[in-house]
Amino acid sequence: MKLAFRDQEQRITERRERWAPAWRDALEAVQDLTSTRSDDGVSHPPHYTSHPSGIEAIELTRHHDFLTGNVLKYVLRAPYKGAQVQDLKKAAQYLTWAIEKAESKENK
Known part of the structure; x- marks a missing residue:
């Protein structure tokens, strides 16, 4: 052994x-x-570049569809933009829409 x-x-x-x-x-x-x-406010605003990993949200979201990409975007930026609860609610809304879309595809 x-x-x-x-x-x-x-x-x-x-x-x-x-x-x-x-x-x-x-x-x-x-x-x-x-x-x-x-750190300019148009190309790389601080709420997208402040994540401890150093990864900007667009580097992840560009590989996903619109709905899933927005879920990721709002979750990643939530702690850094100053409106955490609002961004998390937006992420939840986009996640709900993504689930509805996936369920409608499964039911066809």
């Missing part, structure tokens, strides 16, 4: 070593994005 565990541990270590360069490259890319961003 110890041999099997050692083999598994070795495979995990090898995988980590193989993926390490890709993870470092990805981390550097994110750091480059966040360090070159300006």
Whole structure:
């Protein structure tokens, strides 16, 4: 049994070593994005760029449909814009619409 565990541990270590360069490259890319961003109120307003991860809402929402993207946008910016409850209610409304849309597709 110890041999099997050692083999598994070795495979995990090898995988980590193989993926390490890709993870470092990805981390550097994110750091480059966040360090070159300006804080102007049109392109990068503070309520979209203040998330501790350094990721701006548009970087996530552009990969989703309109309704789901707005859910993400309002949840991500809620603590930083000054109207947290209002933004969370907006997110809930968009989520309700997204659920209704998904349910109507399932029922066809």
